[in-house]
Amino acid sequence: MLEAADLAFDSPGVPMRFRDRREAGQRLALRLRGLRGDRAVVLGLSEGGLVVAGEIADVLGAPLDILLSRRIEAPGPPPAMLGAVGEGGLVVWDHGAIRRFDIEAEQLTRLADGARAALARQVAVYRRTVAPVPIAGRTVVLADDGAATGTTAHTAIGVLRARQVGRIVLAVPVAQARVLDRLAREVDQFVCLRPVPFMHAVRNSYRKFSAVADTEALELLHREPRLPTEVRR
Structure with missing residues (x-):
């Protein structure tokens, strides 16, 4: 506390x-x-x-x-942040934004998978020469x-x-x-x-x-x- x-x-x-x-x-x-x-x-x-x-x-x-980390966004304009995926694979959702934009579960899965893939490429760039x-x-x-x-x-x-x-x-x-x-x-x-x-x-x-x-x-x-x-x- x-x-x-x-x-x-x-x-x-x-x-x-x-x-x-x-x-x-x-x-x-x-x-x-x-x-x-x-x-x-x-x-x-x-x-x-x-x-x-x-x-x-x-x-x-x-x-x-x-x-x-990588933002998980719904297509814009402007793009709306629905959540984020962090190094190590943890995903956190903004449930309020998901309700506001009425995003279906199937689309959320696709967006999260895309963010994970983009983050994996970025992690590969950084961790090739910089150890945690x-x-x-x-x-x-x-x-x-x-x-x-x-x-x-x-x-x-x-x-x-x-x-x-x-x-x-x-x-x-x-x-x-x-x-x-x-x-x-x-x-x-x-x-x-x-x-x-x-x-x-x-x-x-x-x-x-x-x-x-x-x-x-x-x-x-x-x-x-x-x-x-x-x-x-």
Whole structure:
């Protein structure tokens, strides 16, 4: 159960829109400095979250890795997120979205199979040269660039629990308030810089929100571990 002090917000002084994912990660790192020396591992939730996670890992002097997942979407426009599949095969559904869009079971199966296949290809690309960092029994900082529906983060938390981590610290720059309340009950600590009452898309909270290529993500994962660094307020 989360104590009140474990659910941290930092709205005063936080810009309405972050410059980019790196700035968001640096601001989160300020709130997570207390984890230095805790043998924490920092995981980016897919490629965008990895950029945020890299800044946190630098400040903590912690190992950096990626937790891969794939959205399960109904055809658009715009595409509707129905769930997500995580590395290891765990699937989490957004049952509310499924009811709203009246998706039949047969179509859900096809969509999930497609997401699994796409994720398997991505896992093959990353794990060919980047072995997973051991996380059993350790504190894991799970970082993403935002939480609009929370489904992907929910999947990732399930994957981490199945891998028997010690503690889960979820760190996001921005999250929709109703999603934040739900996710906070699933982790040991939740740091969110800016909760918002409604979020149409995470990208709207950034001035620069370009796609992160596999090559950029792999460069982050291949770099040498760094000693803890200070960040400016």
